Amino acid sequence: MTITCSQLLEKHSQAWKQATVHPFLTQCQLGTIQPQQFSTWLVQDYLFVVEFTRFVARVLANSPRHHFDILLSGLGALKDELTWFQAKAQERQLNLETEPQETCKQYCEYMKLVTTMPYAVQANTLWAIELAYNQGWQLPGKMPPPYAEFADRWGNQGFTEYVKLLEQIADEVLLTVDETVQGQAESAFLEIATREKDFWSMAMTVE
Ligand code: MP5
Numbered sequence: 001m002t003i004t005c006s007q008l009l010e011k012h013s014q015a016w017k018q019a020t021v022h023p024f025l026t027q028c029q030l031g032t033i034q035p036q037q038f039s040t041w042l043v044q045d046y047l048f049v050v051e052f053t054r055f056v057a058r059v060l061a062n063s064p065r066h067h068f069d070i071l072l073s074g075l076g077a078l079k080d081e082l083t084w085f086q087a088k089a090q091e092r093q094l095n096l097e098t099e100p101q102e103t104c105k106q107y108c109e110y111m112k113l114v115t116t117m118p119y120a121v122q123a124n125t126l127w128a129i130e131l132a133y134n135q136g137w138q139l140p141g142k143m144p145p146p147y148a149e150f151a152d153r154w155g156n157q158g159f160t161e162y163v164k165l166l167e168q169i170a171d172e173v174l175l176t177v178d179e180t181v182q183g184q185a186e187s188a189f190l191e192i193a194t195r196e197k198d199f200w201s202m203a204m205t206v207e
Contacts (some may be wrong), residue, residue: 006167036202043100045199048199062122070162138151
């Protein structure tokens, strides 16, 4: 029996819902999120994306040649995204040279751990991390400014297509591994679901 990405979503729909439907996102859509909470998320997410870029680079290093195009396109987009985060922080006069909070730090450490696991687990994790934002920012519906720009970054058609390609990659390799590795991929998926939920909650607890 092979597990696929869509089966993981179906089997763990409750855990996934908690990762993608959160008061933080609902309040962005309502325009009621506190600017300080949004700023906390912005700074911490920049720090996350720096480490996520390293994660994608490591996944690329472990990938077969025919996955290069898609993973390189992801890395190219991350170059723009990091610059964009810096601009968004500057608009709000936020300092990005700061320490990650514990939740952010542990999530980054977990991504590093995943890169020591089989490539199938890495590909599955990469898909789950991107899908969390692709769905999370889309599900609440149209957002008011200044949040519309954020919702569009992860909810746009091009990004949705990219996430679908990541799903294909993950499904392709999950098909080739034994049940032990499939179990590892399933555990990693659940880890991501929990860590995504915790990341939103962290942003709402302004330090
Ligand atoms: C993403 C993110 C999506 N920015 N932050 C978290 C906590 N999870 C997922 O990654 P990217 O690189 O912004 O598309």
